[in-house]
Amino acid sequence: MYVGIDVGTSVVKAAAFDSGGRQLAVESRPVELSLHGGFVEQDMAEVYDAVVDVLGKLTGRVPEPVELAGLTGQGDGVWLVDAEGRPVRSALSWMDGRAHELLDQWLADGTFETVFRRTGGAMFPGSPGPLLAWLDRYDPSSLDAAATAVYCKDMVFQRLTGAARATTDVSDASMPFLDPRTRTYDNRVVELLGLTRRRRLLPPIGDPIATGEARGEGLPSGTRVSNGPYDLPACALGAGVTAPGDGLLIVGTCLAALVATTELDLTGEPAGLYISTDRPGHRLRAMPAMVGTAALDWVLSTTGVTHAEVDDLLAAIPPGANGVRVLPYFAPSGERAPFVEPHLRAELSGVSLETTRADLIRATCEGIGYAARHCLEAAGLTGSLAVCGGGTRSPAWMRLLADVLGRPLRVVEGEVGARGAVLAAAERYGVSLDAGVWTEPTAIVEPDPERASYYAKGYEEHVARLDVAREAAGRQLRGTGCS
Template sequence: MFVGLDMGTSVAKAAAFAEDGTTLRVESTPVSLGGQGERVEQDVEEVVRAAAGVIAAVTEGRTPALVAVTGQGDGLWLVDAEGRAVRPAMSWMDGRAGGLVAGWMADGTATRLYRRTGNVLFPGSAGPLLAWLDRNEPASLDAAATAACCKDVIHLRLTGERGTDLSDASVPFLDPRTRDYAPDALTALGLEHRAGLLPPIAATLPYGEAHGRTDGLSRGTPVTCGPYDLPACAIGAGVTEPGDGLLTVGTTLACQVVVDTVGLDAEPVGFHLGTARPDRHMRALPAMTGTVALDWVLGLTGTTHGQLSDLLDASPRGARGVAALPYLSPSGERAPFVDPAARAEFTGLDLRADRADLVRAMCESIAFAARHCLEAAGLTGRLAVCGGGTRTPAWLRLFADVLGRPLRVARGPEPGARGAVMAGVAAHGDTLGHHLDPVRWTIPEAVIDPSPAAVAFYDEAYADYLFRVTTARERWRGPTGS
């Protein structure tokens, strides 16, 4: 039995798998978020308890061959040498460092850092959060032994081993050529004196044995750490070759494509996440839109997710001329372009439009946004898909039509936990005495083929979408272009 733990932002999930990849059991439990306004924090002890609880539930007293940990990336989890929190964890959603990031974008620091690492700065990533604490809570940094990410803290608490993997180390300090922290990247953010807080980077994945002091896992159980949830889901979906991609239709759209080089000269947007192979990187463009935009329009029209298929069937392709832009986040958009002023809109409305047209227009626009991100990320090969938005067949078919390619529905449940196990065994299989068949583990649940007629229609509609995005961005800049 192999166990994958996926420590999400609001839910801890564990899945037990047989050696052939069959899911044996899945357990989950909610985890709370605290704070108010720009402050978004989590209780480290609550997270560790939740992780131990779901592991214990799926193992039922048995000792697994491996526990593989993945989870939310970014944020800042300050702990002492024992993995105990010196302050509440700062979530990747925390916005306190927004002013610092705006300043670095204005003075060119953000662009120079992208040219060095291939990764953008955003308020909830480790660099800006460290810099904010250094200015506002230096005592917290002085008291900490490690500035880690969520999964790294769980691994430290389970095994006593301090470390991180290449994916979480990537943003924003990793030099993709040396595969180690870039000292000048720390200097650019004024953090050279805090370099000792960064955990060592494992060449493949951190590995240790459970010390038995945390409930839910017996002493000596092998435990691996990483990659974090975005690349772990890609591995679990069988996305490993250059040009292949994964679309996660969740609260936001997480769009990833495997690339063999880091485009340091490209437009500064998104991330290049390191992997165990030096010639493989995950080009990640996580948009701010996704099912959150669908939820908004369903609420506005007084409809529910259970009605979505009927609503999509009730409105024809093109939504009778109604079109949308899906940028509903108050913080704007971050992929495939960065614009804090980005805002949503509906066009083409008249008295004949109904709620089905509004819902279809928003669903189409979200699919267009996914295509925009995936094309910018370099998608040329096969595309897998996962996430809550894939549970509605009519919307899944719409995605296939807009993207113009078959969609491989990732094997479920829990592709992140599945990918964490696959990565852990790939990295440490000789030590574990186990090797898994990746093809068998990633057989898709289904393949959704596009309709040729719909593909032709949506190719034209996508060109119109890009035109509307371009003209909207000009409006967002204001009459002076500033």
Template structure:
């Protein structure tokens, strides 16, 4: 089939991907290249905007070189949260601060004690964690105010790239949701901004773009990418809602599990109403469609935990599947809590001091038991997130973690429901392209695009076994939360 001519670019934390799809939603050209993530002492995690822009140029030029049809548009998505400070020309005034960053750990703990997180949550439905824009900005305001003084815009990854490619200062409504957007009005809550002590920095927040906004590649962007000036560019939604759209989430109650660097659990809802007295965690995301929202619980316990256990045990990621198969459900009595991030946890609860643990180890425990215990604990965390998000319908899944059949089966068994896996892994880029096509008036059969998938059924016997395992996980988590300290 011929391609749509729209290049979807997903600017992830560690990898940038470009994909071109045919009219049935299958990729016909793709390219990827790594981004540099700088882990610095004290839990600091930063990225360089110029290097990230270079990755975008690399993948776009590579896919264009392999196409025999003209490019009609560029559709961008990418990582959310963090803080990408720029000047009027789009140049960074300091390195971007990643959503993985932990410099605001103590500040977040203070906000929790002082009721700031509760106040913001009650107005926006979004919790805060150390790597969110509000916490990082407040930290810089106190400790590095000159960076904020030099900045013209405080934004996110996708809009930072858009500014450099088009000259426009903008932000997608999904990114703007975090954490200051009132989902009912799709405008910022001034009270939430004031609660974080950032009213004097209000001018740094770009107003959310209108739905179906289309920008144009300027001369500098065209030169960088090797594409014609004036090419249409769409910006967002960011990677979590883009993946939901790309995977096929359509009906309220349906959800998606993204087993990537973040273990993102999202559920679609048609109501902007949330419980202001609930746990102040997760995100309430506005989507490109008016009247549709995503209740997102993006836990910090994704595939980065697998990378850690591989380094610890001296194994390759490719060995994970065999080790999971070598240990039975329950991992021979070994149990884990998976909270390995330096910035703790952000969903379905927020605690900057959250840390991992293993229990039930003995001299008979080996690599297989340790790996399986960790993977089971991440699946338990997913169940915890989906219970908080209100999953009631069909469940989709994507991300590097579901490339492992063994781990995907554990997710299905722990969640006790079938999991639909899209046939093409580039669901974030696919979602961005669907949004771009709708914005440009290009017909797309979204049901056809979602049809190419497979379903992993859960095993009733193992699902019953994991009921007790999940109860044990919850008990261990409750006990551990009373012992964590920064």
């Protein structure tokens, strides 16, 4: 039995697989997010307890011995721990927006672009650079008390294995301090963000990913465990996206577009990031948008529609949603890919007293689809496209996505991040698993040519409306007085 652990933003999951990649069992437990005034935090103790709980339940259900376990989890944010891996304060989530004023300043004075040109990472309010700089300015005692500023999975790994010090891997380190050419921290970037005196907090990078043995919490004592990659590249592995040009769209809380590449292009509009992988020279060009299923969830809760009703409502309304259009940028911290605009907000247009709930829902799904197309184009997709995430549970939405994107979708269901974590662990430990078998799609969804042609024109209109909205958001930034 092989176990993958995926420490998500709102749910912690553990999945068991046999040697052929068949998913045997899954255990999950929700974890809370604390939201107040743009601050989004998590209790690290609750997160770790959830990991131990789901692992204990999983290994109790499937009696086969655990060959090895791979760990993945949410990226970005700041997880401050002491020398023993204990929390210094609540974790700052990647969804946190408190550092937007710092980001506004860096956008205006050129720091943002300079960092991108050096690292290939476009910072956003919830990335470690802005959050650490905010803490240094407004909560320096937390940084003084910390031994390391790690990422979610790194905290869990240290606690599970009793490692002497928290470490991370090249994928999590990619934003925003890693030089993708040398695979080491760029001290100039640390200096530009005003964090030189906090340089000691950056965790050592395990390259290749770190390994250890479980000490008996959740997993049997002595179980081999590997740390990483984080959830986006883990999903790419779990979906079989490794050949240059092939892509993955994760339809989850955020909408993440990833394209495998061996190139490094630091020109063009600063957006997204290059995620280094465990294989030197191989990267993922990532456009992890803030928009995603959270946008649809908001519309569903506002209209009183359940997830079970979505497929029927999508089928009842023609393409174009009877003239209703949605720019689905609902996140309070704006958007981060394929452009960075902290002040961008959602817009609904074409709404009248005749507009139905089904119109709003279809228009939202279409808007998310257009955002996905924008991200995939910016990421450089040229090959096949796999899709995973919670959105794949809706067949009607997958058909709509295939039409909006104008290409076939390789749908990969199940715990794809956990699957990728196992494949990464197997490669690290030299365990032979057939990745092709492990990553076979569960379905292929073909686009309808007529609807795809309609949506190609709709996408052009979407981009035009977005340009206007971005200009308005930019005027708001310029109005803050930054120069």
